[in-house]
Amino acid sequence: MATTPRDTAANQLLEYSRKHEDEEKTMTTSFGTPIPDKNASLTVGYHGPILLQDWILLDELSHFSRERIPERVVHAKGAGAFGYFEVTHDITHYTAATVFSEIGKKTPIAVRFSQVAGELGYPDTVRDLRGFAIKFYTEDGIWDLVGNNQPVFFVNDCINFPSFIHVMKRNPKTHLRPDYDMFWDMISLRPETTHTALILFSDRGIPASYRNMHGYGTNTFAFVNNHGKLVYCKFHYLTNQGILNLSSEEAQKIAGVDTDYHTRDLYNAIENGDYPSWNFYVQIMTPEQAAKSPYDPFDDSKVWLHADYPLIPVGRFVLNKNPKNYFAEVEQIGFDVAHLIPGIEPSPDRMLQGRLFNYGDTHRYRLGVNSLQLPVNSPFKVHSYTRDGRSTINSQGGTPNYHPNSFKGPENDRRAQALSPSLPLSGVAKRIDNGNDDNFTQARLLYQRVLKPDERSRLIQNIASWLKPTNSVLQDRAIVNFSKVDESLGQQIREELNSYVTHHVDL
Numbered sequence: 001m002a003t004t005p006r007d008t009a010a011n012q013l014l015e016y017s018r019k020h021e022d023e024e025k026t027m028t029t030s031f032g033t034p035i036p037d038k039n040a041s042l043t044v045g046y047h048g049p050i051l052l053q054d055w056i057l058l059d060e061l062s063h064f065s066r067e068r069i070p071e072r073v074v075h076a077k078g079a080g081a082f083g084y085f086e087v088t089h090d091i092t093h094y095t096a097a098t099v100f101s102e103i104g105k106k107t108p109i110a111v112r113f114s115q116v117a118g119e120l121g122y123p124d125t126v127r128d129l130r131g132f133a134i135k136f137y138t139e140d141g142i143w144d145l146v147g148n149n150q151p152v153f154f155v156n157d158c159i160n161f162p163s164f165i166h167v168m169k170r171n172p173k174t175h176l177r178p179d180y181d182m183f184w185d186m187i188s189l190r191p192e193t194t195h196t197a198l199i200l201f202s203d204r205g206i207p208a209s210y211r212n213m214h215g216y217g218t219n220t221f222a223f224v225n226n227h228g229k230l231v232y233c234k235f236h237y238l239t240n241q242g243i244l245n246l247s248s249e250e251a252q253k254i255a256g257v258d259t260d261y262h263t264r265d266l267y268n269a270i271e272n273g274d275y276p277s278w279n280f281y282v283q284i285m286t287p288e289q290a291a292k293s294p295y296d297p298f299d300d301s302k303v304w305l306h307a308d309y310p311l312i313p314v315g316r317f318v319l320n321k322n323p324k325n326y327f328a329e330v331e332q333i334g335f336d337v338a339h340l341i342p343g344i345e346p347s348p349d350r351m352l353q354g355r356l357f358n359y360g361d362t363h364r365y366r367l368g369v370n371s372l373q374l375p376v377n378s379p380f381k382v383h384s385y386t387r388d389g390r391s392t393i394n395s396q397g398g399t400p401n402y403h404p405n406s407f408k409g410p411e412n413d414r415r416a417q418a419l420s421p422s423l424p425l426s427g428v429a430k431r432i433d434n435g436n437d438d439n440f441t442q443a444r445l446l447y448q449r450v451l452k453p454d455e456r457s458r459l460i461q462n463i464a465s466w467l468k469p470t471n472s473v474l475q476d477r478a479i480v481n482f483s484k485v486d487e488s489l490g491q492q493i494r495e496e497l498n499s500y501v502t503h504h505v506d507l
């Protein structure tokens with residue numbers, strides 16, 4: 001009988017044992033003492049009870065029961081790798097960030113890909129956005145660019161994010177997902193979701209692999225140059241492997257056979273020396289252009305049109321190293337949008353503003369107060385006044401733990417001071433719902449100008465197949481929004497739905 005060849009990932013243990021053939025190691029407890037017998041607990045006679053003094057067993061069991069930590073509340077399922085970012089073009093006139101300081105400069109990076117809504121064991125090939133987060137280990141500290149594989153996001157005020165995630169996740173009563181009523185209820189009530197929904201249901205809603213997709217910082221950031229001049233910017237990273245997607249049918253089939261399809265692909269590619277790479281670009285908008293922009297440049301449900309704000313090449317990044325231990329380096333990696341370096345600043349983007357708080361907060365819960373001392377999260381140097389807390393590793397020697405002091409403690413950084421922009425702010429504090437700011441013009445451009453006819457018809461089928469299980473009131477409401485993108489889009493979704501039996505429910 002013919003056998004399927006084993007891939008690199010399947011041979012991981014075999015490879016390990018080959019490489020370490022000549023080594024002889026003996027076992028220890030986690031506190032380093034030798035273990036006489038790993039396969040027998042300490043009992044009183046053959047059938048006697050196990051003794052509490054069996055500290056070898058206690059060491060094993062107590063660690064085991066704490067092996068899992070809370071999974072990420074979103075983006076739980078993912079894969080990670082390491083590599084470097086290299087500058088290929090000069091953008092020092094826009095930013096003083098040292099990561100971009102000279103052509104040819106290389107900075108080590110970590111990348112984590114993920115899907116958004118599923119839990120840790122969820123199949124990789126579901127229809128969902130994909131996370132694409134990059135950690136730059138720069139000489140000025142950690143810069144985390146926590147992006148997705150789509151240039152826009154569903155909602156544009158951070159206060160709506162938890163509700164939006166709830167409708168993507170499980171129904172709290174039935175514990176089932178997707179719950180089509182929850183999903184379409186929110187999508188149809190918040191029309192700013194339309195633009196991203198079109199991308200979700202397009203071919204790009206299910207990438208063929210993590211290597212075959214682009215990445216986007218999505219939110220708007222700001223650059224500050226050495227003269228203190230501020231411009232707004234968006235980040236794009238375009239795949240050199242080409243865009244490849246899976247059809248819904250292919251994806252469903254794969255999900256039944258290999259839940260870790262994307263994770264396996266990434267691991268094997270890197271292990272086999274087929275290193276994936278992306279080219280890195282920025283878009284730049286001056287504050288004067290932002291003030292006159294016909295669309296809100298700080299609204300993440302909108303793109304900046306490339307015709308007006310072209311992609312400016314900056315560099316490339318390559319992933320050439322798999323993690324040595326998944327848990328230590330991928331499960332425990334923490335990307336935080338607030339990890340910015342001098343020369344890169346936030347913008348008034350409302351989603352970004354909420355994210356600046358939320359990631360550090362969730363890390364303190366998920367990973368603990370000292371997660372930045374874990375090797376994968378740790379910057380090259382830290383001279384701070386924070387101390388102690390659970391799992392402290394770095395005590396910072398004998399330097400003073402208070403400021404100001406007279407004992408050579410670290411002082412303010414002059415360069416960072418010069419690069420901190422003065423932001424003129426004024427206004428009346430007020431809750432202003434921004435969900436109705438022209439949600440259809442850009443979605444229309446995407447539908448009419450970007451998508452080809454065959455892509456449009458697959459989009460319609462995908463939307464209809466998700467609309468089919470919900471009730472007719474929500475279907476009608478969703479179709480009203482899709483018709484505002486393009487009359488014929490709404491019509492064709494309606495026609496496609498007419499081939500199914502739908503359930504009418506009064507709401």
Ligand code: HEM
Nearest residue numbers: 072075112131132133147148153158161218354355358362
């Ligand atoms: C107000 C809006 C948002 C909030 C409150 C939020 C919150 C979170 C939280 C709590 C996590 C889990 C982090 C962890 O446990 O380490 C997370 C992960 C993530 N978020 Fe967001 N998020 C928001 C919007 C976005 C947007 C717009 C994007 C994309 C541009 C995005 C991309 C990601 C990615 C890629 C991850 C996974 C990071 C990793 O691989 O560890 N998020 N988000």
